[in-house]
Amino acid sequence: MTALKKYQRLEATGLWRPAPDEQRREVVVSIGDATLVITDTKDRALAHWSLAAVERQNPGTRPAIYSPDGDPDETLELGEDEDEMIRAIEKLRGAISRARPHPGRLRLVSVLLSCLAVSAVAVFWLPGAMLRHTLSVVPEITRQDIGEDLLERIIRVSGPACAAPSARPVLARLATRTGVRRLAVLPAGVRDSLALPGGLVVLNRAIIEDFEDPDVAAGYIMAERARISQINPLADLLENSGVRASFRLITTGTLAPETLDAYAEHVLVSARPEIGTDVLLDMFDAAQIRATPYAYALDITGETTLDLIEADPMAGRAAPPVLSDRNWLVLQSICEG
Template sequence: MTALSKYARLEATGLWRAGPDEQRREVIVSIGDATLVISNLKDQALAHWSLAAVDRKNPGLRPAIYHPDGDPSETLEIPDSEAEMIDAIETLRKVVDRGRPRPGRLRLYGVLASFLVVAALAIFWLPRAVQDHTLRVVPKVKSATIGAALLKQIERVSGVACTPPRGRTALAKLGARLSAGPLVVLPAMTRPSLHLPGGMIVLDKTLFENYDSPDVAGGFILSELVHRDVSDPLADMLSAIGLRENFRLLTTGDVSDAALESYAEHLMSQKGQPPSTDALLARFA
């Protein structure tokens, strides 16, 4: 301890009482190796007090009265004239006190660390874990049902799907030719195409009305197929609607109308991004 070397040669006189029934006697007080040494006037050691266990009976008052921690019956009184020794003892007591562990503080740090770990798991791990588990257990039929319910929400903005018999037949042939699954045409989409959970692809009617050939619509269908290969549309929806709705789907098998409406608005507000050229060319091949 650096502070000890500073006071290694310091001595002072004081009055020491060994017990409540003992007379006070004049002693020499010195600082030893992490101890307070109490000696008689013949330099014979009478007591050694550990600096870590020295307590003060009258903080801030003079003469200073000290005793071993837990034993106030043994006392050492140092007069005001020995102020240097009093200051030295107080300094060393502070040094020792700073070096002591703080159970309360350590406990607080432990609680905070545990809270941060739990919070990190809740924020970063739990949503993904719940989503992954939901994707594993939700059957394809349920995914298609969710896609159909989501389409109903989109129809509130884009108009009801075009369903004349000849149109349905043509769409079925186009979907079969491209191995695309169910196709739906809406009258007023805010984007040319999108794909929904369950494999459904939704197209804007202008892709058919503004072009003489179905090739343009076919190109957008292939583009959506590439997107679907890269990212599961149900996973995209679960990421967007949040942990609460993930739990709802996992436990009840349903997604709330409010969540479907919100996600439908999200889809319609997004501009469709083209897939990578290489992946799209592979689909066209």
């Protein structure tokens, strides 16, 4: 140790007492090979203290009083005039302390790293893991209940769902033909179409009333099914509501009313996610529904929906009718009852 070599020729006088019941003796103090050497005035060795085990009993005050670690009864007192020796001992003690291992410090670092790791897991992994687990265990009946609860909240804004008695069976046929559990037609609130958890698709009345071809309404339903295949409605709700909502749903089977209120407001004003053309065309193909009427309903010129028109899987094929003309006319009066 460089500091040790620097002070090995340094000497000082002090008062040494081997035990509390003995008199203090004047001694000479020097720094040896990693030891503090205490000799009498005749150069006879009285004690050797390991520098690594030297403890100061009164830090910051003078005269400085030292003792060997574990034996505070044996003391060495260095007066005000031995400032250089005091500074040397303190410097050597500090250097030795820094060089030795610090289990407490290592434990503290380990604890901090563990806390950081747990925090990282909580922030980055837990929400996704909780969401995936929740989606995997929530039964279909619970999803349907959540969809119906959201619909009730949307109805507060849009007004009651259209439900002319003669049109209800036709609406059920359209749901079956397009592969969804249930359809609801609202007079307002929804721009065009909206998928809710539990296989519930909501349509604006204009989708039914403003077009002569039932394939247009079927196209909007196919679009929602395509969105569902990319973004699960329940997953979207839980992602927007946070981990607490997932935890409540998985433990109680319900969502807080304020969670449903907030999501209903969010989903009505948010832009609908874009759909991949290939995914949408696959939906039309599997259901044997023409894509062209829907494409022209989106853009009457067909310029922005040319991919749907040119790749219509039913082009040149006889597609099964979505609804008969009579049933379509009945369904168009669904909001008149």
